[in-house]
Amino acid sequence: MSDDPSSQPVPASRAIGIYEHYCEHPGCTKWGGWGFPRGKQTIWFCREHRETGRTEAGSN
Ligand SMILES: [Zn+2]
16 A cells, blocks of 8 residues: 555546546536447446436437
8 A cells, every 4th residue: 555646657648638538417527437329429427427328329
């Protein structure tokens, strides 16, 4: 166990670009860990709103 922050790897999220995706639910700023295909895109929603994402994706 180490609490030394310098030992933690710095995520290169900016360089990757697509790595950063937050919940697309209006007003929600949580991390979007659940992705749903919508057209050629993927929409991302947090755990709370993943049901919304499923609906938005139009899966039937
Ligand atoms: Zn959300």
